Amino acid sequence: MLRLATLAVAALTASVVSAGAKCGSGAQCPSSAPCCSQYGECGTGAYCLGGCDPVNSFSLDSCTPEPICQSKNFNSFDSMDDLASNTKYLGNSTEYDWVYSGTPIVHDGNLVLTMGNGSVGTLVAYNHYIWYGKVSGTFKTSRDAGVVTAFILLSDAKDEIDYEFIGVDLQTAQTNYYFQGIPDWHHGVNATIDSNSFENFHTYEIDWTPDAVTWYLDGKSVRVLKREETYNETTHQYMFPQTPARLELSLWPGGLASNAQGVIEWAGGEIDWNSQDMQNPGYYYAIFSNISITCYDPPSWAPSVKDGNAYIYNNIAATNNTVQIVKNNTVLANFADTGLNMTASFSTSTASASQSSSTIADSVPGQNGGDGAHSGAGFNGTSSSSSSSTSETSSSAPTSTGFSQGGGSNPKSGTVSVNENMLQSSIFAVLVAVVALVAL
Ligand SMILES: *[C@@H]1O[C@H](CO)[C@@H](O)[C@H](O)[C@H]1NC(C)=O
Ligand SMILES: *[C@@H]1O[C@H](CO)[C@@H](O)[C@H](O)[C@H]1NC(C)=O
Ligand SMILES: *[C@@H]1O[C@H](CO)[C@@H](O)[C@H](O)[C@H]1NC(C)=O
Ligand SMILES: *[C@@H]1O[C@H](CO)[C@@H](O)[C@H](O)[C@H]1NC(C)=O
Ligand SMILES: *[C@@H]1O[C@H](CO)[C@@H](O)[C@H](O)[C@H]1NC(C)=O
Ligand SMILES: *[C@@H]1O[C@H](CO)[C@@H](O)[C@H](O)[C@H]1NC(C)=O
Ligand SMILES: *[C@@H]1O[C@H](CO)[C@@H](O)[C@H](O)[C@H]1NC(C)=O
Ligand SMILES: *[C@@H]1O[C@H](CO)[C@@H](O)[C@H](O)[C@H]1NC(C)=O
Ligand SMILES: *[C@@H]1O[C@H](CO)[C@@H](O)[C@H](O)[C@H]1NC(C)=O
Numbered sequence: 001m002l003r004l005a006t007l008a009v010a011a012l013t014a015s016v017v018s019a020g021a022k023c024g025s026g027a028q029c030p031s032s033a034p035c036c037s038q039y040g041e042c043g044t045g046a047y048c049l050g051g052c053d054p055v056n057s058f059s060l061d062s063c064t065p066e067p068i069c070q071s072k073n074f075n076s077f078d079s080m081d082d083l084a085s086n087t088k089y090l091g092n093s094t095e096y097d098w099v100y101s102g103t104p105i106v107h108d109g110n111l112v113l114t115m116g117n118g119s120v121g122t123l124v125a126y127n128h129y130i131w132y133g134k135v136s137g138t139f140k141t142s143r144d145a146g147v148v149t150a151f152i153l154l155s156d157a158k159d160e161i162d163y164e165f166i167g168v169d170l171q172t173a174q175t176n177y178y179f180q181g182i183p184d185w186h187h188g189v190n191a192t193i194d195s196n197s198f199e200n201f202h203t204y205e206i207d208w209t210p211d212a213v214t215w216y217l218d219g220k221s222v223r224v225l226k227r228e229e230t231y232n233e234t235t236h237q238y239m240f241p242q243t244p245a246r247l248e249l250s251l252w253p254g255g256l257a258s259n260a261q262g263v264i265e266w267a268g269g270e271i272d273w274n275s276q277d278m279q280n281p282g283y284y285y286a287i288f289s290n291i292s293i294t295c296y297d298p299p300s301w302a303p304s305v306k307d308g309n310a311y312i313y314n315n316i317a318a319t320n321n322t323v324q325i326v327k328n329n330t331v332l333a334n335f336a337d338t339g340l341n342m343t344a345s346f347s348t349s350t351a352s353a354s355q356s357s358s359t360i361a362d363s364v365p366g367q368n369g370g371d372g373a374h375s376g377a378g379f380n381g382t383s384s385s386s387s388s389s390t391s392e393t394s395s396s397a398p399t400s401t402g403f404s405q406g407g408g409s410n411p412k413s414g415t416v417s418v419n420e421n422m423l424q425s426s427i428f429a430v431l432v433a434v435v436a437l438v439a440l
Contacts (some may be wrong), residue, residue: 001165001254002175006124023056034058034338037365038156043107045335045363049091050125050246052339053156054313061069063156064339065310065328066129066244067093069295077111077288079106083124087364093127095262100124102285111291113251115147115284117273123253127413129155129244129311131323134297136205136216137249143198146255146264146271149286151204152248157181158243161213163204166254167284168268169438173204175215175223177205179230179239180318191215191222201289201368210299211319212240247293251286273388290377298325335363369375 007422021042023029029042036042038051040200052063068091083104086098103114103121115121141149147167150382154160158181164174173191173271198276205216215223230240254267255260264270277284298304303314304325315322334347 001162001266002149003202005150011236012041017377023053028056029057029058029062031340033362034062034340037060038140038158040287041255041365041367043362043365044338045332046086046089047363047365048128048332048338050087051154051156051365053158055157055316055318058317059340060313062339064091064342065154065312065330067091067127067330068311068325069130069133069244069293070097071293071295072097072128074111074293075290075292077106078108078109080106088320088417089126089127089156090334093330094414097127098124099127104172109289111249112143113149113249113286113288115142115251115253116282117278119253119283120256122285123248123250123252125249126293126295130293130295131244131298131311132209133433134205134292134294134296135209135247136203136292137163137289137292138201138290139286139287140199141167141170141197142200142251142276142277142284142286143167144272144277144284145172145269146253146267147284148267150248150250151206152250153195153206153208153241153245154248155241155243155245157313159243159245160246161206161208161241163215165186166268167198167210170198171224173197173217173222177213177225177241179241182239182278186237189223191217195205201287204288207439208241208245209296210242228377237319240438243313243323244316248289249286251289252286256333259361298323300347336347 021030021033024040024043029036029304033042033044033047035044035048036053036056037047038053038054041047048062048064050066053061054060057063081368082222083094083098083100086099086101089096089099100123102119104122104124105112105114111124113122113124125391135153137151139149139151142165144167149165149167151163152428158178158396160176160178162176164176166172166174171193171209174188174194175190175191178187184259194203200216203216207214207216211227213225214221225240227238227240230238232239253268253271255271257264257270263316272278287392299320302324305327308325308327310326310328311323311329312328313322313324314324322327332338333343337343
């Protein structure tokens with residue numbers, strides 16, 4: 001699913017007084033809330049971090065520079081120490097490799113993404129941007145109607161490369177890609193998994209170079225997309241993913257009753273919140289055992305400096321030749337700050353935790369559990385990017401204040417306050433809902 005969104009500001013207005021302006025499709029953010037989040041709304045703080053859309057922000061340097069790629073293997077998840085909540089993370093990717101929204105837990109050395117009753121699931125993103133590389137994940141997907149597991153690369157310019165799994169078809173891995181978030185429904189290709197993806201670990205890989213994307217399943221190539229195939233004769237441009245992207249793992253409710261019909265159908269129907277998994281352990285879940293990230297060199301012609309640590313865009317075209325490697329700060333002093341001055345409010349306070357919830361809402365965008373826009377898998381999308389009914393979706397936000405941890409298998413991440421959970425779940429729900437609207 002395309003993770004694009006003309007978003008959900010309405011959701012925020014439902015729970016807080018001041019909401020950011022919308023942005024996207026050329027509508028840029030005001031200087032007071034300069035960062036356009038990946039969900040299409042304006043704010044500061046976390047809005048300027050991962051997912052910040054440089055094209056629709058106030059200016060190209062409103063978003064913070066993107067930490068460059070770091071090759072790492074994660075073969076055992078024994079604590080939450082390397083994962084920061086999006087309500088805490090200020091951009092220090094040295095301190096935290098991952099940022100999350102929702103409720104990930106660690107259990108038996110695995111990272112488990114959960115989706116509790118009525119929630120919108122969990123999203124975990126790698127904080128180091130990949131500008132070509134190979135990502136590999138060994139995981140078990142979630143199951144049942146409406147439940148979507150995803151393993152994707154997503155750039156701030158909305159280039160996207162996907163592996164997605166629908167809980168009613170546990171022997172199909174859906175591959176897909178998007179260029180600059182342009183909704184094109186004809187790029188999905190299915191691959192067959194040789195055994196049930198819920199019961200068994202399989203290894204899914206995306207190998208991304210400037211020339212091609214190759215999807216591997218258990219070591220076998222199941223799809224190759226060549227850059228040449230994506231040439232657009234009209235625009236004389238390759239519609240090929242080509243900008244630095246984050247790895248995102250997610251579990252999200254495509255089958256949320258409030259979603260658009262097309263999304264629900266793509267996801268295999270409405271979610272049953274009384275299913276076997278909802279009884280025990282009490283949530284839907286996807287289990288990630290191993291993740292590895294191997295960075296490839298950025299294009300040799302890309303402008304870069306010695307000891308560069310971050311990618312930035314120098315032109316709103318947001319194509320591969322507009323990315324450069326700089327040496328610059330990537331960490332905000334606090335949630336009131338932006339890429340325009342990352343230490344402007346240094347003296348005022350330190351963390352979102354001390355701020356009111358309304359301030360948090362303006363500085364922490366919802367990070368939808370998943371990537372719920374529209375399936376490239378071919379449900380009937382006439383794609384008008386309508387955002388018209390965002391306001392009505394706000395009222396359908398689940399009011400769940402927390403995620404069930406079932407038999408209490410591992411409550412390590414259970415430190416999120418009720419306040420944050422409420423905020424997150426309402427943001428999430430709207431994202432899911434709105435994102436669905438975008439699709440149809
Ligand atoms: C994950 O990696 C570890 C260490 O390389 C390996 O022992 C284990 O079998 C892997 N797990 C799976 C499910 O492949
Ligand atoms: C980021 O975190 C690391 C490790 O905790 C720390 O050494 C470094 O000073 C931090 N950087 C900034 C800019 O806060
Ligand atoms: C992929 O498989 C799903 C069923 O799991 C089906 O609905 C969808 O149409 C298939 N997509 C393609 C591109 O074949
Ligand atoms: C090529 O680009 C034009 C202009 O953006 C667009 O209308 C058209 O659909 C694109 N063609 C393909 C095959 O994607
Ligand atoms: C990347 O940039 C180079 C040089 O500008 C260009 O030749 C190439 O086609 C671009 N690749 C893509 C995927 O757009
Ligand atoms: C989930 O929540 C709904 C609505 O509150 C409730 O009817 C249902 O029983 C709950 N499911 C479980 C497994 O508790
Ligand atoms: C580095 O950061 C400073 C302060 O935010 C900014 O003025 C400058 O433009 C940045 N340099 C680059 C190359 O991005
Ligand atoms: C950032 O804001 C602080 C506080 O207003 C100011 O002292 C500092 O000069 C600003 N830095 C830049 C690069 O504008
Ligand atoms: C999409 O819907 C239209 C109108 O309902 C129908 O004619 C068309 O066949 C549908 N396309 C697909 C791919 O289902």
